Amino acid sequence: MTVFKTHLKISFFLSLTYFWPGFVEAQILKQSCINEACSAKRVTISNPPVNLWDANVIAAFNEFLVSLQDQNETKVVVFDSDNSDFWASTLDFNLFTKLGIPGRNGTTLIDTYFANLDLLLSTPVIFIGEINGRAWGAGDEHLLRMDMRFAGPEAQFGAPEAAVGVIHVGGLQQLVKLIGSGRAAEYMLAAAQVSASEAARVGWVNSVHPTGNALRKHVNDIAARIALFPIEALQATKASIAEQAPPRAAFENDLARFNQLAALPQIAANLGTILQVSKNESKSFEENLNNNIVKRLYQEPN
């Protein structure tokens, strides 16, 4: 497992006003079985109130992905959420603050975050995203590095990064591959919130399903069918497709771009402002995250 060395520590102060949910990793990712052999698993992200991609989610994700190395029992993993409004929200912006996360090493957490994105591409297990709520920022980056994605009617996708002043590192280049440069540019540059039907039309997700139940059935059927097949064939297919993934150098270039941007004073200030006004996980703010960031940073009187 390659660990990225990020040397990013944004120098501003911030009053941490939100409740810290503590170290309850054991419950962050809830595992269940899709088929009898449990070779197809369902992993449900549970980090109320908005499935913020915080230290606990990062650590739990890493623990789970590491557990999938060097084993042949698990063939397929579906990631869903137990929150009807959010598949997952952004990375906890406190990771980029000087105070950081109490009791945690922020640099290590960010390295683990990027290592997780890496593991999604390289782990010889088939990863499926099942989304019927919002997937912003970090959530979307993880989805874009899974093998496939299916949406329900309430799914929304988006990256607020351009509005904040950074880039969707880890997701942007995958999105270009999936939907082409023109549409990726539109959604990324405008920090757009993209509906499930539009995401399916352009190829951001494989398909959209009319209800949450229809989505669940479709995903379970596909996961269970794939899990019937020889693991060697699944691994070879994933490896073959990976040959056309954006090269590692592109990801590293994006990471360098991200770090350069996040170190700019104005952009560090933007992050701080968003943390304050959103309280980092207020549901009303996060429901229209991208639009609210635009409104707060650029359109409201200071």
Add this chain to the structure above:
Amino acid sequence: MTVFKTHLKISFFLSLTYFWPGFVEAQILKQSCINEACSAKRVTISNPPVNLWDANVIAAFNEFLVSLQDQNETKVVVFDSDNSDFWASTLDFNLFTKLGIPGRNGTTLIDTYFANLDLLLSTPVIFIGEINGRAWGAGDEHLLRMDMRFAGPEAQFGAPEAAVGVIHVGGLQQLVKLIGSGRAAEYMLAAAQVSASEAARVGWVNSVHPTGNALRKHVNDIAARIALFPIEALQATKASIAEQAPPRAAFENDLARFNQLAALPQIAANLGTILQVSKNESKSFEENLNNNIVKRLYQEPN
């Protein structure tokens, strides 16, 4: 013409219960002219009952593709089928058995099979697939290496390889280029049977047409129009597009993956089972080939 050296000989025995159609290559590919100059040709695959991609088809295809080298008379070739149910089915699995094909050298035939796939990309003639029946496995691999594909309402596309335990070598990486990694992963990993309308929606084919006649007219019009133009411009356009094809190394990697997989005992056994239950070309089995393979290998009591 590069010939791939495959050293694959699956070691199991099999009773060859099906009728061997003999060496009737002359009738396998029926040629006709689309325009007066015959610079646009139609080639109709005819190998009843399911257009199995067997030794005769491989040899006839190679003879035809070789005839197109170093000539300037033929600008466009449309490949269709005289079988309303099948554009073409899979490769004759007997090629991978120890007995092989009576009177033929299996290794040479497999080399020729892959050489044909190569020739579709490199021959300076425009190849168009016109599909209004099933295109499974080998059939789909050939289509994916043509310059464009048009479908009628009865077209279906699919690769049973993952269910058998191998990969769609020669087609998989082209499919990733055409429809993106997410959808290619879904269809390949689940050994899906994909309808004409879904194939058009995602880009597997250029477009779908409401009837067989409408399909025929559309393809004839396009082929005849292209054939009007200077051959040098057609060749230059094909060469330019070919610069973005998956690199040859990717194809060779996939071929190595295929050979590794096909040598595994369980997967060799799967091939043998399918040969026995399908009688290699029973129409009822091949009509729902992928689903029947899944049913027979994984869901029926042994």
Add this chain to the structure above:
Amino acid sequence: MTVFKTHLKISFFLSLTYFWPGFVEAQILKQSCINEACSAKRVTISNPPVNLWDANVIAAFNEFLVSLQDQNETKVVVFDSDNSDFWASTLDFNLFTKLGIPGRNGTTLIDTYFANLDLLLSTPVIFIGEINGRAWGAGDEHLLRMDMRFAGPEAQFGAPEAAVGVIHVGGLQQLVKLIGSGRAAEYMLAAAQVSASEAARVGWVNSVHPTGNALRKHVNDIAARIALFPIEALQATKASIAEQAPPRAAFENDLARFNQLAALPQIAANLGTILQVSKNESKSFEENLNNNIVKRLYQEPN
């Protein structure tokens, strides 16, 4: 700015029968502001009667693109047209004649033409095409190298190059990236005229809008929103996406192909014939340019 050295001078004579519009560059590109800060600009192409991509347009485009280097005021530029029938037509074919353009150096102009295509990809400004008329040849090449494209109901796209006997250098490989090799081959090889709705369906444009006003509002909203964001983030996003653009070598290969083709006697003759019958900018001929070229060169008695 890299300047391409083209050594192309087609050797035929031609009576220049059309009115030469003169050196009125100042009015060729009309600039206006989309937002208050004018960080989002609108540039309207105005070269009646068909927005022929002639010496004046080439020079004005170059002057404008050069003005965007090394500055941070302009973040987004939208290119539209004041001609309801044409976004832009082809390159002035007189550039390829021996007489050339009176008072201008044809070779320099062609070099500038290709330099402009290059600048669209490399200039750290976001370029948006707003199209509600025809975009043929040169017009389409410029659009395909912008960051995104939006269409109104009257938009049409097409490249007549294959019918003439050359290739859509500068546009072809971008189109393959955007819509896949199969559809790009179809449209380029058949010199097709593609409607706005089909262009949106396949990804040639980002989306199609029901009226010119709806198109205008959509583009203004996106441009103004993007222009709110830190310029560093916009530049980084564009740079990240550019990593997946066709490599420069592919463009140079296409340019070499183009020059080889244009030097062939038959193809030089085709250019001459088209110049004569179209009077280079007759509206009735240019409205169905590709189809009229096909009709005139191949289907009418000489």
